[in-house]
Amino acid sequence: MRLFKKLALVAALVLPMQAFAEDPMKVGFVYVGPVGDHGWSYQHDQGRLALEEHFGDKVQTTYVENVSEGADAERTIRKLAQAGNDIIFTTSFGFMNPTARVAKEYPDKTFLHATGYKRSENMGTYLSTTYEGRYVSGTAAGMVTKTNKLGFIASFPIPEVIRDINATFLAARKINPDVELKVVWVSTWFDPAKEADAANTLMDQGVDVIIQHTDSPAAMLAAEKRGIWAVGQASDMSRFGPEAHLLSVVDDWAPYYIQTVQQVMDGTWKSEDYWGGIHEGDIKIASISDRLTDEQRKKIDDTIEAIGNGSLHPFTGPLKDQSGKLRVPEGKDMTKEELAGMNWYVEGMTSTLPK
Known part of the structure; x- marks a missing residue:
């Protein structure tokens, strides 16, 4: 009888624990x-x-x-x-x-x-680290522009967006010293009408490549309609502009989400500031246009590889801001902390930041 009671007690304790474990x-x-x-x-x-x-x-x-x-x-x-x-x-x-x-x-x-x-x-x-993808975008844009005018549709003047604008410009200027980058701020993350208006405004100013830090495919659709190049944002937007699409900078969040949930499950998660880019597989370059020459494609592929293996950092000094002030000494890479606080345009940018 005592053995039976003990077994019953063990069963009563184990079953709820099993049920809890299966939640x-x-x-x-x-x-x-x-x-x-x-x-x-x-x-x-x-x-x-x-x-x-x-x-x-x-x-x-x-x-x-x-x-x-x-x-x-x-x-x-x-x-x-x-x-x-x-x-x-x-x-x-x-x-x-x-x-x-x-x-x-x-x-x-x-x-x-x-x-x-x-x-x-x-x-x-x-x-x-979307700025790595923007650097690839700038490299491609600098090679294909005929007017030497690139356009950037920007959401809000926060460091993330400013980094991406600067990375685009630095890469394009490295390829083509005559390039100008025009910026239109739309003060939204997602508004197809505003994004389309911004794209048309830029094209009216002679821009022939559009990069965006907004989320709808409206700019890609506008570029397709008017026969210029455009770069997809966050996901592969090639289907919205088969002819206009230069490449897309794709955010792949799956590796991070899977890794983080596993850490919480295992009890090993600790608070941190995680940055993932091309090397980690969190940033991918998708659907590069087959209209590019073999030489242009090789330059893009080489840039992706160099960023991925760490031999190229988009923000290596010397870097000056618009006023000519030295911000990053020669040979020094900007740190995460410096990048996280970027609130200035690099030298050569003619646009001004919103106050």
């Missing part, structure tokens, strides 16, 4: 745009889907799209925490402060914020 890890995602934007939010959602495919029933994911930066973001993040999500990824710069506030309220949960700089014991930051 999936709940992972929430917050997107600033719609998952169908074919750019930034779309690629993050592709990473979420890859996470589900990799872990199967070990994870349960959910997402909220079209979340405004500010009070709406904080409410959304808090609701995801209240709903029992163990990990919450917030995927836009403007979500930083809301994420930090909610992370303080839920110290037992893990928060990851894309492109920001605020961290705590249970909140980390991550980004893809």
